[in-house]
Structure formats: structure tokens, C-alpha cells
Amino acid sequence: MFQKNDDSLMLHTDLYQINMGKVYFEQGLENRKAVFDLYFRNMPFRNGYAVFAGLERIVEYLENFKFTESDLAYLKDQGYDDAYLNYLKNLKFSGNVRSVKEGEIVFNNMPLLQIEAPIIQAQLIETALLNIVNYQTLIATKANRIRQIVPNDTLMEFGTRRAHEMDAAIWGARASIIGGFDGTSNVRASKLFNVPASGTHAHSMIQAYGDDYTAFKAYAETHKNCVFLVDTFDSLKSGVPNAIKVAKEMGDKINFIGIRLDSGDIAYLSKQARKMLDAAGFEDAQIIVSNDLDEVTIMSLLQQGAKVDSWGIGTKLITAYDQPALGAVYKLSAIENEEGVLENRIKISGDPEKLTTPAKKNIYRIINKSTGMSEGDYITAFEETIDENEPLLMFHPVYTMKRKRVRNFEKVELLHDVYKDGQCVYEHESIEEMTARMNRGLDLLWEEYKRFLNPEKYPVDLSTKLWNIRQDLINKVNDEMDDEYDG
Ligand SMILES: Nc1ncnc2c1ncn2[C@@H]1O[C@H](COP(=O)(O)OP(=O)(O)OP(=O)(O)O)[C@@H](O)[C@H]1O
Numbered sequence: 015m016f017q018k019n020d021d022s023l024m025l026h027t028d029l030y031q032i033n034m035g036k037v038y039f040e041q042g043l044e045n046r047k048a049v050f051d052l053y054f055r056n057m058p059f060r061n062g063y064a065v066f067a068g069l070e071r072i073v074e075y076l077e078n079f080k081f082t083e084s085d086l087a088y089l090k091d092q093g094y095d096d097a098y099l100n101y102l103k104n105l106k107f108s109g110n111v112r113s114v115k116e117g118e119i120v121f122n123n124m125p126l127l128q129i130e131a132p133i134i135q136a137q138l139i140e141t142a143l144l145n146i147v148n149y150q151t152l153i154a155t156k157a158n159r160i161r162q163i164v165p166n167d168t169l170m171e172f173g174t175r176r177a178h179e180m181d182a183a184i185w186g187a188r189a190s191i192i193g194g195f196d197g198t199s200n201v202r203a204s205k206l207f208n209v210p211a212s213g214t215h216a217h218s219m220i221q222a223y224g225d226d227y228t229a230f231k232a233y234a235e236t237h238k239n240c241v242f243l244v245d246t247f248d249s250l251k252s253g254v255p256n257a258i259k260v261a262k263e264m265g266d267k268i269n270f271i272g273i274r275l276d277s278g279d280i281a282y283l284s285k286q287a288r289k290m291l292d293a294a295g296f297e298d299a300q301i302i303v304s305n306d307l308d309e310v311t312i313m314s315l316l317q318q319g320a321k322v323d324s325w326g327i328g329t330k331l332i333t334a335y336d337q338p339a340l341g342a343v344y345k346l347s348a349i350e351n352e353e354g355v356l357e358n359r360i361k362i363s364g365d366p367e368k369l370t371t372p373a374k375k376n377i378y379r380i381i382n383k384s385t386g387m388s389e390g391d392y393i394t395a396f397e398e399t400i401d402e403n404e405p406l407l408m409f410h411p412v413y414t415m416k417r418k419r420v421r422n423f424e425k426v427e428l429l430h431d432v433y434k435d436g437q438c439v440y441e442h443e444s445i446e447e448m449t450a451r452m453n454r455g456l457d458l459l460w461e462e463y464k465r466f467l468n469p470e471k472y473p474v475d476l477s478t479k480l481w482n483i484r485q486d487l488i489n490k491v492n493d494e495m496d497d498e499y500d501g
Pocket residue numbers: 276277278279280281282304305306307311314315318
């Protein structure tokens with residue numbers, strides 16, 4: 015019954031979006047264009063940067079932006095009137111979307127997407143857009159944090175069974191690979207996204223046969239590529255010796271890839287297992303490990319001299335265990351007035367972090383041509399131009415005395431057209447392209463921004479013009495409040 019009615023994602027939104035839509039519709043504001051920025055306020059995992067992911071699913075969602083009969087029937091049941099429902103029935107996405115590309119290195123307080131659309135549409139899509147970006151960007155960033163610790167080892171995403179339901183497993187697997195993982199155990203993710211599927215076998219198979227030797231032998235008789243899971247009973251007394259025994263017996267009939275350890279002291283066991291494999295002539299056999307791993311455990315294992323070639327990582331990656339939310343928000347920064355002219359808008363807060371930056375914008379990465387490194391990101395008002403022949407003043411938007419003038423630079427625009435007047439202009443990219451973009455983006459960052467612990471804060475600055483627009487709006491709102499209060 016659930017499946018029958020679930021034929022679109024249009025109601026995958028918060029009720030308040032539909033209710034605000036009704037206000038705009040009945041008040042004749044439905045065609046007013048509004049500009050919204052999607053961004054997060056704090057760096058996840060206290061990392062120095064994040065890896066953007068989620069755009070492809072956003073495009074898929076917007077391509078299917080159409081209320082179905084069952085959506086409308088449901089809303090009618092909830093008491094919405096025919097005039098509004100008829101309006102919703104004919105609704106198509108007609109706006110502009112600009113976004114950073116997947117795999118791009120991003121930072122807090124920079125718009126990752128900018129939506130310019132009739133306000134009802136812009137509101138209806140908010141919830142889904144945040145839902146997608148919040149999760150996928152978080153997982154891509156976590157994956158990359160792990161990748162930084164082991165630049166050359168194989169990393170496999172093993173998290174499906176522990177993920178927060180099926181969508182999270184699938185899109186989390188994809189985000190992990192964007193962030194630098196080599197493969198996923200999820201076969202559907204492999205099929206959908208054309209990424210490598212990889213994996214070994216479970217303890218249950220050893221339990222089913224009753225002992226290591228018989229189970230390994232059975233696997234070896236049915237598969238060419240063999241990894242044997244050695245820790246079901248006793249890794250060093252039974253698992254590793256039996257893996258070696260079967261590998262020797264099968265000889266060239268199999269490709270003995272190695273062993274997997276999934277419990278106990280991984281540092282100690284991997285070192286002992288390495289010695290045993292080497293002594294038996296299997297110097298090329300790999301040691302694969304798993305068991306509640308994350309970047310901190312891996313770092314500790316490496317420090318202890320663990321002999322590991324390949325890491326399988328589940329729970330702590332797919333659930334972003336140590337920071338379960340990115341906290342991205344979607345804020346209105348401008349809206350058309352009656353004459354069709356965009357007026358800037360701000361949200362004031364006692365917490366300076368929550369102050370929004372008004373206006374339609376552009377974002378540039380400023381690359382110093384002499385060093386080849388990024389000086390920071392620079393957010394301008396949309397209509398502003400940057401003259402690369404003039405020194406560029408970059409200053410901290412709160413501590414404005416922190417400033418520098420950058421000369422001999424190149425500006426790289428970060429927001430790209432995805433929808434223009436409702437037309438999709440997005441070009442599909444492979445995951446490899448996204449990962450390559452991430453790696454190029456990382457090459458532009460000084461080590462200080464990339465270090466694991468307490469990284470330097472990367473500059474995300476406002477142009478003087480945009481800073482003034484914001485300051486003027488703050489003053490205007492404050493003056494109005496004062497007048498109101500005095501009166
Ligand atoms: N040498 C090590 N240094 C740091 N952490 C380790 C080391 N070896 C294993 N761990 C990690 O310690 C955690 C718990 O391992 P522990 O050995 O206590 O449990 P386990 O092996 O799962 O237990 P069990 O044998 O009951 O399955 C896991 O997250 C594992 O990755």
C-alpha cells in the first residue's frame with residue numbers, strides 16, 4: 015500500500031513549505047522571484063575543508079518536480095482547496111540553479127548552491143536540497159578525512175548494514191567514493207554509479223562449515239580471487255595457518271589475495287600475520303582489516319606499526335559517527351519587489367554566526383599565480399566584476415583589520431549553471447572526474463588548511479561592496495527597530 019502511493023518526491027518537503035506556498039498563491043506573490051543560498055556554518059569534524067557532494071541527486075529530483083495525482087489527492091484530503099491544488103498541479107520548476115561541482119573543496123559560509131526561482135518553488139525544494147547536501151557532503155568529507163591518513167592503501171566502504179536506511183547506504187557509498195574510497199561492498203551502488211564493488215566473506219560462512227580449513231577450501235574451490243577471514247576462532251593459531259595451508263594446496267588455481275582481520279588487537283595481529291605470510295612465501299598477500307575503524311583508530315594503528323594494506327570501513331563512515339550533521343541551511347538573500355527588481359534581504363541574529371549575507375552573489379577562488387596556491391574564497395555581489403590587473407583587497411568579514419592585498423592572481427568561479435529558466439544545463443560527470451576535482455582542489459591548499467588537528471581557518475571573504483551592502487542593511491533594520499521602539 016505504501017509503495018502504491020509513493021510515486022513522487024514532491025511531498026518530500028516540510029509541511030510549512032506547502033503552507034507558505036498557499037500564502038504566496040493567495041496573496042498574488044507566487045511569481046515573485048526569490049534568491050536563496052545554501053551553505054553550512056561550521057566545518058564538519060573540525061576539518062579544514064569539506065568535499066561537496068549531492069548535486070547529481072538534486073538534478074534528478076528537480077527533473078521530476080511535478081505533483082502527481084496521488085500527491086494532489088493526498089493534499090485534497092488534508093483540506094487544501096481546489097484553486098491552490100490546480101495551481102500546484104501545473105507547477106514546473108522554472109528557476110535558475112547555480113552550484114559548485116561535486117568533489118569541489120568547499121568551506122563554511124560560502125554558498126554551495128544559489129537558487130533563484132519563484133518563491134513557492136524555491137521554498138518547496140528547500141527541504142529536499144538540504145536533505146541531500148547535508149548528508150552527501152558530510153560523508154564525502156568524512157571519507158576524505160580517512161583517505162588523508164592512508165593516501166596509498168585500498169579503502170573499502172562496508173557500511174550498508176549500519177547505515178540510516180537504504181538511501182543513506184546508497185548515496186553514502188557514492189559520496190565515500192567521491193571522497194577518495196576505492197570501492198563499496200554495496201552491489202546496487204556499484205551498479206547505479208558505475209563504481210567498483212569489493213568484498214570478502216563473513217564469519218557465518220566459517221561457522222556454517224564449522225572450521226577455518228574446510229570453509230577456506232570451499233571458498234577457494236568456487237572463487238579465483240580469495241581473501242580469507244581469519245579471526246572466527248583464533249587468528250594466529252587457526253585462521254592464518256589455515257589460510258596459508260589452503261593457499262599452498264590450491265597453488266595457481268586461485269589468486270590468493272590475502273587475509274582479513276576483524277577483531278582483537280589489529281596492530282599486534284597484523285604484524286604477526288605479516289611474519290607468518292612472509293615466512294610461507296606469500297610476501298604479496300595483503301592484510302585487510304575491519305572492525306569499527308575510523309581515521310583516529312587508523313592513525314593509531316599506523317603509529318603502532320600495524321601491517322595493513324587495505325581497510326574496510328563501515329559504521330563510523332556511513333553514519334558520520336563523530337559528527338552526525340553538517341547543519342547546512344537555506345537562507346533568503348533577495349526577493350523581487352512589485353516592479354520586478356531584486357531587493358536584498360537579511361536575517362539578523364544575536365549570534366553573529368547566524369547573520370545572513372544578503373544579495374545575489376558570485377564566488378571566486380583566488381589563486382596566487384606566483385605560488386600556485388589559493389589565497390581564499392571571495393564572495394561578491396552578482397553584478398560586481400573583479401579586475402585581475404588590480405590588487406585585490408581581501409579582509410576578514412568580522413575581524414576586518416585582518417586584511418591582505420593580493421596581486422598577480424587568477425579568479426576561478428565556483429558556481430556553475432545547473433538550471434537556467436527551468437532548463438537543465440547540467441552535464442553528467444563520472445565519479446572519477448569528481449574525485450580528480452577534489453584532488454586538484456586540495457593541491458591548491460596550503461598544508462596549514464589541510465592538517466588533521468586544529469587546521470588554520472581558510473579565508474572566505476566578502477568583497478568590500480558586499481560587506482557594505484550587508485552593513486547598510488544591518489543599520490537600516492536596526493534604525494527601523496529603534497524607530498519602532500521609540501514610537
Ligand atoms: N592496536 C589497536 N590500537 C587501537 N585500537 C585498536 C587496536 N586494535 C583494535 N582496535 C580497535 O579497538 C576497538 C575494539 O576492539 P576490541 O578488540 O576491544 O573489540 P573486538 O575485537 O571487536 O572484540 P571481539 O573480539 O569481541 O570481537 C575497535 O574499534 C578496533 O578497531
